[in-house]
Amino acid sequence: MKTNRAVRTPGGLSVRLDVRALTVVLLLLAAALAASVVLIGTGDFPIPAGDVLRTLAGDGDAGQEFIVNELRLPRVLVGLLVGASLGLGGALFQAVSRNPLGSPDILGLGQGATAGALVVIVLFSGSAELVTVGALVGGLATGIAIYLLAWKRGVHGYRLVLVGIGVSAIVTAVNGYLLTISDIVDAARAVVWMTGSLSGRDWDQVWPLLMLCAVLVPLVLANARELRMMEMGDEVSHALGVRVERVRALLMIAAVLLTATATAAAGPVSFVALTAPQLARRLTRSPGPNLLPSLCMGAALLVTADWVSQRVFGADQLPVGVVTGVLGGVYLLWLLVTERKAGRI
Amino acid sequence: MLVDSPPELREETAAAPPNRRTIRAVGLLVSVLILALVALASIAIGAKELSLGQIWHGLFEDSGTYGDVVVAERVSRTVLGLLAGAALGLSGAVLQALTRNPLADPGLLGINAGASAAVVTAITFFGVTSLSGYVWFAFLGAAAVGTLVWFLGGSRGATPVRLALAGTAISAALYGYLQAVMITDDAALGKMRFWTVGSLASATDSTITQVLPFLAVGTALALSLARPLNAMEMGDDTAKALGANLNRTRALAMLAATVLCGATTAACGPIVFVGLMVPHVVRSFTGPDLRWILPYAAILSPVLLLGADVLGRLVARPSELQVGIVTAIIGGPVFIYLVRRRRPAQL
Numbered sequence: 016m017k018t019n020r021a022v023r024t025p026g027g028l029s030v031r032l033d034v035r036a037l038t039v040v041l042l043l044l045a046a047a048l049a050a051s052v053v054l055i056g057t058g059d060f061p062i063p064a065g066d067v068l069r070t071l072a073g074d075g076d077a078g079q080e081f082i083v084n085e086l087r088l089p090r091v092l093v094g095l096l097v098g099a100s101l102g103l104g105g106a107l108f109q110a111v112s113r114n115p116l117g118s119p120d121i122l123g124l125g126q127g128a129t130a131g132a133l134v135v136i137v138l139f140s141g142s143a144e145l146v147t148v149g150a151l152v153g154g155l156a157t158g159i160a161i162y163l164l165a166w167k168r169g170v171h172g173y174r175l176v177l178v179g180i181g182v183s184a185i186v187t188a189v190n191g192y193l194l195t196i197s198d199i200v201d202a203a204r205a206v207v208w209m210t211g212s213l214s215g216r217d218w219d220q221v222w223p224l225l226m227l228c229a230v231l232v233p234l235v236l237a238n239a240r241e242l243r244m245m246e247m248g249d250e251v252s253h254a255l256g257v258r259v260e261r262v263r264a265l266l267m268i269a270a271v272l273l274t275a276t277a278t279a280a281a282g283p284v285s286f287v288a289l290t291a292p293q294l295a296r297r298l299t300r301s302p303g304p305n306l307l308p309s310l311c312m313g314a315a316l317l318v319t320a321d322w323v324s325q326r327v328f329g330a331d332q333l334p335v336g337v338v339t340g341v342l343g344g345v346y347l348l349w350l351l352v353t354e355r356k357a358g359r360i
Numbered sequence: 361m362l363v364d365s366p367p368e369l370r371e372e373t374a375a376a377p378p379n380r381r382t383i384r385a386v387g388l389l390v391s392v393l394i395l396a397l398v399a400l401a402s403i404a405i406g407a408k409e410l411s412l413g414q415i416w417h418g419l420f421e422d423s424g425t426y427g428d429v430v431v432a433e434r435v436s437r438t439v440l441g442l443l444a445g446a447a448l449g450l451s452g453a454v455l456q457a458l459t460r461n462p463l464a465d466p467g468l469l470g471i472n473a474g475a476s477a478a479v480v481t482a483i484t485f486f487g488v489t490s491l492s493g494y495v496w497f498a499f500l501g502a503a504a505v506g507t508l509v510w511f512l513g514g515s516r517g518a519t520p521v522r523l524a525l526a527g528t529a530i531s532a533a534l535y536g537y538l539q540a541v542m543i544t545d546d547a548a549l550g551k552m553r554f555w556t557v558g559s560l561a562s563a564t565d566s567t568i569t570q571v572l573p574f575l576a577v578g579t580a581l582a583l584s585l586a587r588p589l590n591a592m593e594m595g596d597d598t599a600k601a602l603g604a605n606l607n608r609t610r611a612l613a614m615l616a617a618t619v620l621c622g623a624t625t626a627a628c629g630p631i632v633f634v635g636l637m638v639p640h641v642v643r644s645f646t647g648p649d650l651r652w653i654l655p656y657a658a659i660l661s662p663v664l665l666l667g668a669d670v671l672g673r674l675v676a677r678p679s680e681l682q683v684g685i686v687t688a689i690i691g692g693p694v695f696i697y698l699v700r701r702r703r704p705a706q707l
Contacts, residue, residue, distance in 0.1 A: 116525045120532055164696055173521045174699060180468065180528050181695040184632055188688030191557035192681065199550055206549060210539050285536050333543065340536030347529055351512045 043311035102313020105288030123183025125283030127157020154275025211284030211336030286343020449661025452635020467632025470527035474505025475625035558684020633691020
């Protein structure tokens with residue numbers, strides 16, 4: 016099936032349209048929104064989907080309005096935004112490292128953010144806001160450290176991956192140490208944070224995420240063309256007029272920011288950044304970075320996983336990270352097997 | 361037998377046989393002396409400093425004084441450090457030879473994580489409480505993950521980056537599982553957060569007697585594989601021509617590495633990078649001959665592990681930094697340095 020179409024306008028402007036990718040994006044978006052509505056209706060006080068939609072439109076009764084708008088909507092929005100950021104960040108990392116496993120989970124960004132959060136939780140017993148700040152700082156510092164350490168006349172994909180693994184091992188050790196010196200209450204809080212959870216998220220977490228996405232998503236998408244060319248190799252893309260290191264640095268900073276902010280908001284929800292781009296690529300059947308499909312896939316995955324964790328384990332019994340961890344782990348094994356056969360890792 | 365002295369090595373020893381060999385042997389002796397000094401430091405240094413006289417008293421004229429009790433505890437800890445260090449160094453060297461991959465390490469390849477996950481499963485779901493019970497689970501986990509990573513990494517076509525990625529990916533999945541267990545079970549959290557960082561502090565005489573047989577078997581097996589592994593380093597075809605049984609050697613090497621890592625992880629938790637660093641340092645002065653690398657690694661790895669343990673006691677006095685944390689903080693930069701030194705095509 017030929018899925019690429021060129022749309023030509025009389026004025027001489029033409030746009031290449033990937034019909035399949037567009038369909039996938041729309042379907043994923045619809046799935047994410049549908050899952051969100053169902054998730055808003057799920058909890059100790061179930062609300063039917065029709066009522067949820069009516070309340071969101073502004074004419075529900077007062078009780079439902081409070082539950083939907085104040086308690087559950089922000090949580091779901093955080094879920095959507097975190098999933099979207101992780102999906103996009105993961106797609107960027109995988110494209111830059113040219114490896115399906117070169118995702119922030121493996122490279123230690125999540126660990127870095129965890130270290131920042133653990134410092135706040137364990138050493139200062141800080142508030143939730145401070146934990147967020149700590150995680151953000153930790154994630155950014157780790158991302159920058161990995162990039163600089165992997166720099167040697169340019170950043171090579173494999174070196175980036177291996178340096179990331181090394182940094183991740185160091186930071187994991189620091190995290191382990193912080194856990195051992197904490198008292199058991201702080202330790203339990205830290206472990207829940209480390210798994211990634213959406214419970215108790217409110218509007219304060221939504222706004223910064225939304226603003227960051229509003230800035231970074233267009234910026235990243237504007238560079239998608241260059242990124243697609245870079246998949247052909249540094250020399251070829253250089254010859255085609257791409258300023259390789261500049262684009263790479265810009266996209267890496269964007270990816271680190273997206274991942275670190277998402278992690279700061281919800282904890283290091285594992286494997287979303289790894290699986291979303293892979294699943295998206297399988298749906299679009301297009302070899303490029305698939306940025307927009309990955310973003311929508313991330314959002315849909317995270318919200319669905321949160322719904323699954325609430326349905327299977329009961330409201331707020333187990334954080335969403337457990338579900339993504341288990342499902343993602345299984346998917347990862349499958350990915351390792353198939354990608355190895357295809358010789359891509 | 362030809363396998364015993366591959367051409368490359370025979371030439372080398374023929375050029376300067378007595379000298380080179382004497383230097384290596386003397387070096388080995390010096391290493392043993394260094395090890396003895398570090399072991400002594402490990403007994404003397406800690407929250408309570410001990411003088412040489414007190415150590416002598418505790419070792420040979422034990423009369424149950426406070427000093428003697430401290431000596432007894434530190435001795436078990438030091439002995440466990442010696443055993444664990446040797447095991448990690450040997451398994452690292454064997455894995456590096458087996459995978460022809462200079463970045464191989466039991467921790468990086470996920471073998472420690474496999475053992476950890478299996479031990480935690482044993483403790484939480486099967487109610488196994490004794491080390492001699494869960495050491496079998498550790499073997500099972502280590503063997504399963506080791507084999508899996510080996511195949512996922514591309515078996516004979518494995519490159520450093522593939523193996524490391526497969527290992528890290530599986531570790532990530534297994535640590536996710538560990539976290540889920542820790543969230544649901546506070547008692548498990550209380551115990552496991554200390555175990556999962558890797559520490560020698562809980563060593564007792566019974567820990568040592570329980571893992572000793574496994575470590576002895578693993579060590580003997582690893583040392584006996586020096587010659588066939590040497591042959592394999594020259595490439596499969598040459599090794600076959602030299603009469604080495606490739607599949608048997610691979611299986612036995614994997615078995616040795618698994619037993620050594622599994623037993624170590626069961627006794628002191630996952631410890632990374634010791635198996636990576638020491639064989640590298642050793643190779644820089646012994647050359648590629650595993651008949652020298654393996655004994656050197658077995659003697660110098662405990663120097664690193666005990667040194668890290670002593671350092672951990674010094675920097676965080678009167679408390680201490682677990683040895684697994686110290687080795688990761690020392691070893692991480694070494695690993696990154698090794699990665700940076702290589703050309704991208706070699707990764």
